[in-house]
Amino acid sequence: MQEPSQLQIELMTVAHELADAARPIALRYFRKSAQGLENKLSDGFDPVTLADREIEQAMRDILTVQRPDDGILGEEFPDIPSKSGLTWVLDPIDGTRGFISGTPTWGVLIAINDGDAPVFGIVDQPFTGERYCGGFGTALLRHAGREMPLETRQTTTLSESVIFTTFPEVGSTQEGDAFHAVAEQCKLTRYGMDCYAYALLAAGQVDLVIEAGLNAYDIQGPLAVIAAAGGIVTDWQGGDAQHGGRVIAAANATIHAQALEILARY
Structure with missing residues (x-):
């Protein structure tokens, strides 16, 4: 397996920095009665919380400093076009319905897209402390101070x-x-x-x-x-x-x- 390049290492480091910034914000609101809940729809239910917006803003603030020429595609705020060819794709809380219901099935989603496809991704679950990472020659779960390889099943039917x-x-x-x-x-x-x-x-x-x-x-x-x-x-x-x-x-x-x-x- 080819070792990651210096740029790839830098991108992975920034991606983990984004996930690290998201965790305490999410946990500050999770399973709390005052979540700042709003409904995006007038004829249905599509919830958004203060946590969604605060997390995405925190991640955008980091990218503004660390990767100012990269684009950003996020759920809560307007897109920023890329100057570098790389775009960060952010979902601050995927599974807001689960989040407001208290189930630990939501997560913070981060991807790096090179203009053709997402080349690195993170699915982070702050409450359980699990971080699933993949791309640039890596596929692993970080949990409780350990790194474990990720591998899909080979079920045939x-x-x-x-x-x-x-x-x-x-x-x-x-x-x-x-x-x-x-x-x-x-x-x-x-x-x-x-x-x-x-x-x-x-x-x-x-x-x-x-x-x-x-x-x-x-x-x-x-x-x-x-x-x-x-x-x-x-x-x-x-x-x-x-x-x-x-x-x-x-x-x-x-x-x-x-x-x-x-x-x-x-």
Whole structure:
């Protein structure tokens, strides 16, 4: 395996600095009654908290100093165009519904995109202290002062697979039907894990995550981590998933192909 370049080491160092800055802010608000909750929608429920905005602002402040020529694509504030060819893709709290409900299934998502694809990603869970990292020749979990390698499973049949999605309805009726057609072939189906499901896939605990209606900042961090761990992330047609939409993450190409065959019927 090729050693990371000096630039890659610098980028990874900054990415970890962003995650380190996010943790105490998130924990200051998590499981507290006064979370500064707002609803982004007038005819639905899309929550945002003070933690979302404070975390993203803290990460942007670091990037302004450390990587002033890089672009930023984040959930809460306007995009900053890149001058260097690199863009930081930030989701300060992925899984805000879980965050406000007290479940430790949310996370801080960070990705570095080189203009073609996300090349390094972090899925950080501040409450459990887990940090899943992948890219530049690394795929590892940092937890409790240890580093452990990440590697996806080699399950070969859907009948032995564990599948996740966040919402049981997935998206539209058609998208829900497509997901459930795959899930019916799997051994176990679980819901409501947000970005933590992608982390578990990278860690070799589950085999498939299928979702719809994602944004770029929802998937780029997990995509980089899963790819580094040996998995595959595409859209439902097998194409590029970095811009979001309908996404399938699979532990390996064999399971990916079996699931895509079913999704294609819808």
